[in-house]
Amino acid sequence: MDQPPLTPLLARVFIAVLGDTVTAIRAPAALCAALTAVLLALLGRELGGGRTAQALAALGTVSVVPLLAGHTLITSSVDMPFWVAVLTLVVRALIRYDPRAWLAAGVVIGLATYNKLLIALLVLGLAAGLLIVGPRRPLQSAPAWAAVAATVVVALPNLAYQVVRASRSSRWRPRWPGTRATRPASRSSRCSSS
Numbered sequence: 001m002d003q004p005p006l007t008p009l010l011a012r013v014f015i016a017v018l019g020d021t022v023t024a025i026r027a028p029a030a031l032c033a034a035l036t037a038v039l040l041a042l043l044g045r046e047l048g049g050g051r052t053a054q055a056l057a058a059l060g061t062v063s064v065v066p067l068l069a070g071h072t073l074i075t076s077s078v079d080m081p082f083w084v085a086v087l088t089l090v091v092r093a094l095i096r097y098d099p100r101a102w103l104a105a106g107v108v109i110g111l112a113t114y115n116k117l118l119i120a121l122l123v124l125g126l127a128a129g130l131l132i133v134g135p136r137r138p139l140q141s142a143p144a145w146a147a148v149a150a151t152v153v154v155a156l157p158n159l160a161y162q163v164v165r166a167s168r169s170s171r172w173r174p175r176w177p178g179t180r181a182t183r184p185a186s187r188s189s190r191c192s193s194s
Helices: 006-018 022-046 051-062 064-069 075-096 099-112 119-132 142-171 187-193
Strands: none
Touching: 006 022, 006 075, 022 051, 022 075, 075 099, 075 119, 099 119, 099 142
């Protein structure tokens, strides 16, 4: 499987509801873009911004990438609200010392793995930023480790499926029309034939 199941599942649900139309593919992307705008405004509020700052933050979705991702359903369409939600929750946890925000961030990160595993880069970037610049104390707190546990628990079924699926697909070559599926040549036979 080339990607986790969330984006194809959204497409299937919207096609079942709206029929096999262009609207069925564009509606979930537009909803994700709208949710991203709301989450950006909430992030602006968490950072102490007034209404003007919140409106300007929400207008960040009018740049090229969010407009493209909000036009047609692709994995990046669904990634945008997940990433902004994680950033908003982490900022809330750091500024308000809210342990529930850490746990919610962990759950959102786990759910985001069902769309793309790229969320790991955001988590690594946040952890590196906290380690290098600080504050470092939250990384040692029980709520932060509870968030890690929540991420693992929520993401584990998807990650296990991906590992099993990857091991199956690496054993066999794709079957093209008119050919037989065969085992890939061993490394020694590939090296000796060249």
